[in-house]
Amino acid sequence: MELEFVRKMKSVKLLTGGNLEDLNNLKFEIIIDGILGTGISGEIREPHASAIEFINGKICHVVAVDVPSGLNPDTGEANKRCVNALMTVTFHRMKVGMPKAKDVCGEIFVEKIGIPPEAEDGVL
Template structure:
């Protein structure tokens, strides 16, 4: 098991020292998530933040859309703060004609609630392991909608809102049925089954770190 800071260093090593483009790691991560989605899940709602965890979610949405699934994509957060790789995947989805809804105000949460009610599966890609403060505002309300729906949830890397080192919710956290985490098991996932559900560790092509 590794800490979040160790995981970030492994990411940095792979990208900056080995030279693996970050968008390649994102694509690998998305493919491993898709591999773990049941073929019987036809209607899938993806809830994405604007960081790289959200970028993973957008790449997952693309693969699901291209395989003929019914996908609904919701984005939480200020798009001006999006990461580069998130922006690349967002542009691809838009070019494909996938409908994307940006949740900027509270009244837009009703669209999310309705979409979830008719879904088979929710993909949680709001926050990754980098969360450092309690979840508030629209993010908290969106997680409440997800948890109160009692629909099956697959979390990308870590349930949004969960502290990756302690396994404690940062005010609130998504309660997932499955968590597909990348490269190594994170310390905070080990004893937080009420939030993580089944944890699946997937290799995404990050080499072993050598100092």
């Protein structure tokens, strides 16, 4: 539903997927990183590795969704290929390793998503 709303905005050019080479000559004001999530392990493989390098090579604002792609949110260790975000919007609560990784997370915002305390405490 939100994607359809964004598609109707004439001032916004939405780019998803495709060939990174086709995007090289474009200028970006903002890139939203949602490539990888919290369950990463090991080295970042293709096509994700190239996408992360592409993002880090652009001069623009980068916003990470939940965690920057390539960051282990439990330890705060950044993979060799990790998105360098200006800002990270994470959900429910701060991931344990994020305070140690402010260099790749940037400014961190925690947004509530309606998880009740009973569910978190294992009561249910």
